Amino acid sequence: MNANSKQRIVLKVGSALIAPERQGCSSRYLLAIAQFIVRCRAKGLQVILVSSGSIAAGAHRFPINARENSTSPAALMALKKAMAAAGQTEMMATWDKFFDFPTAQILLTHADLRDRERYLSIRETISTLLDHDILPIVNENDTVTTDALKVGDNDNLSAMVAAAADARSLVICSDIDGLFDKNPHLNADAKLLPEVTKIDASIYAMAGGSHSDVGTGGMLTKIQAAEKAVSHGIDTYIVNGFKEASFNELLAGKNPGTLFRGSATPMLERLHWFTHTVRAQGEVIIAAADELHSAEDCANLSSDEVLDVKGNFSEGDTILLRSDDGTRLAKARSNYSSRLLKFIAKQDDSKLMDSFTHERSLIAPQDIALLSPKANPMEETS
Ligand SMILES: Nc1ncnc2c1ncn2[C@@H]1O[C@H](COP(=O)(O)OP(=O)(O)O)[C@@H](O)[C@H]1O
């Protein structure tokens, strides 16, 4: 990492580092991380911290039998939300006491990030805090989220925040040295990958889930995060946050774990946000998919090319365009609701339909992202 007054770094810290025993927050690992933050700032870097751990930190406020009695997924979710509310203040207070500069809490949901107006507002707030030397500490607002509203894991959240902040680097501090070619907790011969130059299906195939009871997502969500970040030109590291040496090496410009190098040709800001932060609410299956080569082809989609419409969405919602063999083609905004599109798709009279859609194209032209075939197995409509 090079020191440059305008460069920004996002540091993501996993739950196992914050509350290793689920007995409240511990400074055991946080001291080295806090020193790293201080030293980065001394070098002129602007630091944003994405901190997990509110649920792990809040767990000890609830008796063991509250967890044991929460047998249904809904009851467990309600308990976790309460733990997050109790643990968030403890976590913020713990971070705060390491620093002699102010910190600021930012709690986000996916609903905030996918809304363009709110997203731009978040960008502005982060910049204003950094310009005043305040350390933003970001977490998902677990207390208010539902499945439809949440990002779901702080690896992906940290990549969205890094993109929003135009960061140069993203450092994901985990409980393991980096990405191995297979899960090292299950395979003694697993090997560490020092650098990943291309994130494809073979890289996703290496990733297993979390083995700890405090982590969320395991390596899968870290690779998803890296994919988001590198396409924004952000160098992404997965490092072992248990080891103080990881931070010394980063400060010395070395790679202590796995590096995913940021793309030399980053996507434009709005296109990146639309591709990697906004999610699709439905799908439209189209014919003649091989003729779809550009955003303009998508914008000119005609009614007789629509074969099927899946899910319920409203006018202006984001949809995934797929070919009839299931290949992902593009993400786009629909100018029509799913109901109306279904009606259009069923009509045989294409002339009538073309006159119907003449005034307003099926696809809104300003937000169209062509997609590569699916590498990420978890990427679905949501
Ligand atoms: N290929 C892999 N390489 C490294 N770790 C892996 C791999 N597959 C699965 N894992 C698991 O991912 C864990 C790290 O993710 P997670 O438990 O979610 O931690 P965090 O709280 O840091 O996000 C590792 O400890 C390991 O158990």
Ligand SMILES: N[C@@H](CCC(=O)OP(=O)(O)O)C(=O)O
């Ligand atoms: N937002 C949650 C953490 C979610 C999460 O991704 O956790 P982790 O895998 O430990 O980074 C919390 O504060 O407990």
